[in-house]
Amino acid sequence: MKEVELKMLDRAKALLESGEVARVVGWKKGDFCFDPAPAVFETVEELDGFVYDWFCGANLSKYLIQIAKKEGKTAVFLKPCDTYSFNQLVKEHRIDREKVYVIAVECLAKLDVEKMKAKGVSMIESVEVVDKEVRVKTAYGEETLSKPEVILTKCETCQKTHQAKDEEIIVHERPERDVNRFAEVEKLEAMTEDERFAFWRNELSKCIRCNACRNVCPACSCVKCVFDNPASGIAAKANDDKFEEQLFHIIRAFHVAGRCTDCGECSRVCPQNIPLHLLNRKFIKDIDGLYGEFQAGETTEGKTPLTSFTEGDVEPKDVFQGEAK
Amino acid sequence: MYRIAKENLNQLYAKINETMGLFIPVKRAGEVNYAVWGEGKEVSLETLKTVKSPKNMFFPQTENMMKFKTDGKNIEVIDVREQWDERRPFVMFGVKACDYKAIEVLDKVFLGDPVDSYYKMRREATTIVTLACSRPEESCFCGVFGIDATAPQGDVTTWLDAEYLYWQANTEKGEALTEKVQDLLEAGGETEVEAQQTATKTVMEKLPFANLDLSKFKPENLNELFDSKEWESMSEACLGCGTCTFVCPTCQCFDIRDFKTNEGVIRYRCWDSCMYSDFTLMAHGNSRTTQMQRFRQRFMHKLVYYPSQYDGTYSCVGCGRCVNKCPQNLNIVKVIKTLGGKDND
């Protein structure tokens, strides 16, 4: 990953120096080796803190809604999954494509420090990834973890490729893999109604309504969210009743249906680790099954499944009988 | 000092639960949070940091304040405090040193004038059993605020090792609780506790945030800090979610709202977050219109406004929850490092 970072840094420097772009959006070093934060770099000096490592999981595309409005061109580093969100935002006219210079960067899955800590690793000092091994140095000693077990949930089933790029930085070829991203959804579908209800009740009861899932979501780009609008009649800041959690998550999932690119940020940011991506994936799976395969963010044009129709669409009652197929 | 074997802890919980409620870290759907104990619940004392702090025992995320029942032109006001069963005594078990200190921070707000009777009623009915830390992690920095994680205060202090839970009563309330569970306790443990404390302290000294410099955060520097140019870049990546405020043990802001039922209205309060765009929304609009201003408000309150109101006590206790949970890895440590003083470099 270090050689990728150096290449990125070179490009960022060159772009800023030549004045081709006014700023670069990337990640900057944190206090540890595992907490880089999204950042905007406007000068070459600021690039001292630049970093691209195994923990740069954050999707930078949503920041562009605000940042790209500024004067001049903005360069941004986007991982494969981020480019879908970017395209979707361009499609919805939230970002002016002309004002952004996209540098597509490689990603061989990002690590989830919470999963590492859950394996008993704490006081992490440095992390090195060699093939499928994660070698961790801690104050308590050295440990080796299996990489597939500690990558972000969103990376587990990712097969995405760059959909938007003005240039590309790829050093390592990503190995091909065959995964079914709907496996978890299918598992839930196979349960009885009661079991499904119990599953979601248990998970959603942890929700603290911090709105992190909404605020990080690139598809949630409304200027004023209906849940923040006191005039909407449903604005609520906390869970007063279990209904509130359900209402929030159902409506949120529905609002992004057909536009959700499955970037998985919602699950990454949830402080209570609620598998929120399983809500969105149900919609994706249903849409694929009922109206033909559709991947939001693949292009910047065309209609989404919920803004189009065919005369022969399936009737809602048949969706029930066939369990969504 | 007393001790109780780890395998007997469930008996201890059951014994306490006979006469009092028990509020304890419980694992649910993979995450550990404080909850009311019951037979069969998976208690996890070993968890260093519950996702939410125990503050919701006294200051729940939502609580009904009063109800209005309407019947034609008559409105009946119902004081919900009269129906409370939470008045029964409660034991809050396993509170870490930082969270205990946080309760003191909240006490100053809620028990000072004007007294918050909702908070007070619960606070007074609760016996707090604290638990010393033995395996702090990199995000901990309670020492910076003068907290000794190996010897928390509280009505009873406990220590946990591989075999035993050690028990020491500190107050009258603590003595009363000890008496109730006396049958399950046996004397001993001083040497083990001391050994654990020494071992933990060596680790604490090596924590990466052990020496944060707070010297700049003084009331007299208020304007200088407020006007700092750094806020802009520090808050750039802030999503404006409420994670930091809702996992924070000292955040105390709330909103009061009405909910219409079929029969009338419920007036409730719920946690609010200064990170939200509708925080302190008034008829004229909002006093803070950008995320930078909201971000600044949160940290200025923790490190400058609160201390200037309450004799220099910071309203951060260094629990590190925001360090772990911020989706984009922004947190109070980064603010302290940037603005706190020259020893931070």
Add this chain to the structure above:
Amino acid sequence: MQDVTTEKKEFTPNIVAFCCNWCSYAGADLAGSSRLTYPANVKIIRVPCSCRVNPMFVLKAFQRGADGVILCGCHPGDCHYVTGNYYTRRRMALLYSFLNYMGIEKERTRVEWVSAAEGARFASVMNDFVKTVTELGENKRLTDLRVKEGE
């Protein structure tokens, strides 16, 4: 021995029916003027087009105590606004499937197309839906307990 009578309150569900102004609402009208009966616990909410129904309406109805929600519009192809109900069809197919995914009984939600000429169909659809929901019992999974406080 004393005669013990167990007083059992019969369950009558609250049904919310969203009906489009041009077809289904007129269908309900026709049912009425033809003196066909359908249960009085069906509360009709008139909407300009079935497409006007936001998923939030459905959830709000459940929140405030509905036991079943039915959405009626013009037959596909007959929409007064040409294509409105085609969108409704996709939207509701996805929403209802999703609610079921979250464990909400699928029988509580329904979409039916009823034209202005189908008074008899309107009555039979409502009778059938009320029967189904009555058998299912009270909606406990998607309701806000605070709403019913004090009842």
